[in-house]
Amino acid sequence: MSVSTFFATMRRQWSVVTIVLVLGLIAFVVLWPQFRKFTATSTLLASTAPAGASALLDPQKDPTTSAVGLNDLQALAVSEAVLGRVAAELGLSKEKTAKLPKEVTAKPIFASDVLPIAVTDSNPDLAVSIANALTAELAAYSKKLATGRYDELIANLQGQIVGSRQDLARIDKRIQAVSSKDFYVTPETGTSAIDTRLIALQQQEEQLQAVVGGDQAAAAVTAKEPQISHSLARHEILAQDPAVVAQRESLGKDIAQLNLGLASYTLSYPGLKSYLSQVQKESAAVNRAEDESARDPGDSSSYVAAEIAANRANSTLAADSAQLDAVRAEIDQLQDHLTGSSDEGSLMAQLRRARAAGEDVYTDLSQRLARASADRAQAGSIGSVVVIDHATGAVPALLGRAPVLGAAIAIATIWLAITLAFLLDGADDRLRTPESIEKLYGKPVFMPVG
Amino acid sequence: MNRTQSTFDFLRVSVESKLKGPSIVTVTSALADDDASMVASGLAEAFAEAGHSTVLVTTRSTGTLAWRRWMPAIVPVDGRANLVRASADQLTVDVPGGRTALAGVVAKLRETYAVIVVDAEPMPISTVAYELAREADGVLVAIRLGRKPAPEDRTTMKLLEDCNAKVLGMVPTTPRKNVTAPAAVPASGAVSQAEPFVPHKQRKAEVGS
Numbered sequence: 001m002s003v004s005t006f007f008a009t010m011r012r013q014w015s016v017v018t019i020v021l022v023l024g025l026i027a028f029v030v031l032w033p034q035f036r037k038f039t040a041t042s043t044l045l046a047s048t049a050p051a052g053a054s055a056l057l058d059p060q061k062d063p064t065t066s067a068v069g070l071n072d073l074q075a076l077a078v079s080e081a082v083l084g085r086v087a088a089e090l091g092l093s094k095e096k097t098a099k100l101p102k103e104v105t106a107k108p109i110f111a112s113d114v115l116p117i118a119v120t121d122s123n124p125d126l127a128v129s130i131a132n133a134l135t136a137e138l139a140a141y142s143k144k145l146a147t148g149r150y151d152e153l154i155a156n157l158q159g160q161i162v163g164s165r166q167d168l169a170r171i172d173k174r175i176q177a178v179s180s181k182d183f184y185v186t187p188e189t190g191t192s193a194i195d196t197r198l199i200a201l202q203q204q205e206e207q208l209q210a211v212v213g214g215d216q217a218a219a220a221v222t223a224k225e226p227q228i229s230h231s232l233a234r235h236e237i238l239a240q241d242p243a244v245v246a247q248r249e250s251l252g253k254d255i256a257q258l259n260l261g262l263a264s265y266t267l268s269y270p271g272l273k274s275y276l277s278q279v280q281k282e283s284a285a286v287n288r289a290e291d292e293s294a295r296d297p298g299d300s301s302s303y304v305a306a307e308i309a310a311n312r313a314n315s316t317l318a319a320d321s322a323q324l325d326a327v328r329a330e331i332d333q334l335q336d337h338l339t340g341s342s343d344e345g346s347l348m349a350q351l352r353r354a355r356a357a358g359e360d361v362y363t364d365l366s367q368r369l370a371r372a373s374a375d376r377a378q379a380g381s382i383g384s385v386v387v388i389d390h391a392t393g394a395v396p397a398l399l400g401r402a403p404v405l406g407a408a409i410a411i412a413t414i415w416l417a418i419t420l421a422f423l424l425d426g427a428d429d430r431l432r433t434p435e436s437i438e439k440l441y442g443k444p445v446f447m448p449v450g
Numbered sequence: 451m452n453r454t455q456s457t458f459d460f461l462r463v464s465v466e467s468k469l470k471g472p473s474i475v476t477v478t479s480a481l482a483d484d485d486a487s488m489v490a491s492g493l494a495e496a497f498a499e500a501g502h503s504t505v506l507v508t509t510r511s512t513g514t515l516a517w518r519r520w521m522p523a524i525v526p527v528d529g530r531a532n533l534v535r536a537s538a539d540q541l542t543v544d545v546p547g548g549r550t551a552l553a554g555v556v557a558k559l560r561e562t563y564a565v566i567v568v569d570a571e572p573m574p575i576s577t578v579a580y581e582l583a584r585e586a587d588g589v590l591v592a593i594r595l596g597r598k599p600a601p602e603d604r605t606t607m608k609l610l611e612d613c614n615a616k617v618l619g620m621v622p623t624t625p626r627k628n629v630t631a632p633a634a635v636p637a638s639g640a641v642s643q644a645e646p647f648v649p650h651k652q653r654k655a656e657v658g659s
Binding site for chain 2: 429430431432433434437438440441442443444445446447448449450
């Protein structure tokens with residue numbers, strides 16, 4: 001196409017060209033306030049764990065699966081979840097919040113983990129505020145995402161633990177109520193305390209029976225001791241009575257004299273008989289004196305000791321017998337109690353089983369909570385998103401500069417005008433050129449006249 | 451010499467180079483507003499100013515802009531003997547007698563003029579134009595630039611082929627503006643004699659003096 005053809009076309013379609021150019025001018029006037037935008041950029045560094053790092057972790061609970069990647073951050077930057085928080089933090093209107101996704105651009109720098117986040121707004125200060133709030137929120141939200149599932153698990157486990165505690169407290173309360181009604185029904189042993197007590201009492205009874213048997217034997221033995229020690233007591237009394245001792249010594253001497261006389265003489269020896277008679281009298285007197293002296297055996301310490309031992313044995317027997325009776329009475333009472341407290345016993349057993357099960361659940365929940373807390377800490381340490389560059393100012397957007405916008409609109413308008421002109425001209429089949437006439441008639445065409 | 455004159459001179463030279471001796475050049479068109487009259491009158495003027503004995507013949511029953519421009523007054527005359535009066539005369543031709551009569555007119559004109567330029571009505575609507583195209587030594591088809599192709603274009607070409615006309619070429623005409631109503635021409639059946647043809651340049655000189 002020659003220049004003359006181009007200008008001829010433009011001349012023919014001058015009205016279209018003019019209209020488009022005027023529209024372009026109007027577009028510039030209308031669009032200029034809207035394109036007067038400022039861009040503030042804040043930068044994030046998303047250091048996520050490589051896939052190989054998970055090899056050392058628990059394959060069933062790989063915390064790297066919770067880590068937020070760079071691509072995730074791109075999507076998160078324009079997500080309603082994050083932008084909604086930013087809007088709430090900055091107090092943005094609903095209309096402004098709805099426009100935010102279009103005003104935010106998050107595109108990572110090639111082959112790096114650096115993610116610049118650009119916010120475009122007509123207000124440069126607001127653009128800076130949104131950019132900084134958005135990056136801060138992204139960092140916080142990514143951490144929340146990384147540990148979120150553990151937080152939910154931990155919260156759930158904590159709730160279950162609280163519930164388990166309450167169940168145990170209720171069971172303890174019921175056990176306490178049952179136990180308070182019956183001394184022998186204890187939380188620890190239930191009614192088995194009665195059995196234990198019974199067994200102990202029966203053992204005690206057997207022991208006491210043995211003791212009482214021994215006591216009886218001892219009492220029987222010791223009961224004979226006073227009688228046995230009675231003659232001994234007589235001798236002891238007589239030996240300790242000086243008068244009797246003197247009489248017996250005198251009698252002894254007399255007897256010895258008599259025996260000497262008898263050994264030397266016969267009874268016919270004078271005075272021997274009388275001497276014999278005297279000795280006999282004297283012996284009778286000694287016997288009387290002895291009887292008189294030994295009339296009270298209590299004067300003998302041995303006898304008294306025997307009496308005391310006998311009494312002690314009897315008292316011991318009586319005490320042990322009484323204790324045996326008491327034990328038997330208690331055994332009878334416990335047997336009656338055991339018979340009457342079967343319902344409480346079964347209830348207590350049921351409560352004890354429930355409590356044991358509750359304790360198992362509580363223990364399991366506690367262990368799971370500990371594991372979840374550890375996993376959460378691990379997950380939180382694997383991936384991190386940090387703000388490495390805060391937005392400090394906003395620069396005018398490319399199309400926010402009047403010359404650039406004007407040039408862009410001018411280029412677009414001129415291109416549109418030329419395109420439209422040629423399209424309309426091409427669609428117009430009127431005979432505008434000698435060539436078109438020659439094509440129509442197939443005859444040579446002279447120079448136009450007129 | 452203005453641009454219009456130069457273009458007609460160029461047209462005249464082009465036509466003259468394709469003709470031999472006294473010639474009849476029929477200027478026709480497909481549509482009425484293709485300005486065949488302007489081409490015919492301009493060409494006739496160019497021949498006349500070049501010193502050729504020229505006559506302009508029209509088959510139209512009504513005047514056109516060109517006629518009003520070049521020939522302000524068309525005086526009806528009676529009798530074909532008065533057709534030829536000057537180096538370039540204007541007349542209207544009616545052919546109630548059919549082809550024979552027309553052939554006589556053409557023969558008469560050939561005897562008198564070196565160049566006979568016929569301003570014919572559009573081919574699809576005029577039998578006279580058809581006959582004059584047949585009799586002509588060359589046919590020029592005027593076609594107005596800027597108009598859309600019409601079925602009459604195809605009809606015109608077919609008619610020209612049918613009558614074995616020698617089409618010299620197409621003459622584009624520029625679009626017209628402010629076309630006024632055509633002047634009345636003599637009634638049918640008459641052969642009109644106009645005022646002596648005055649070339650445009652000469653007429654402008656006369657007006658100036």
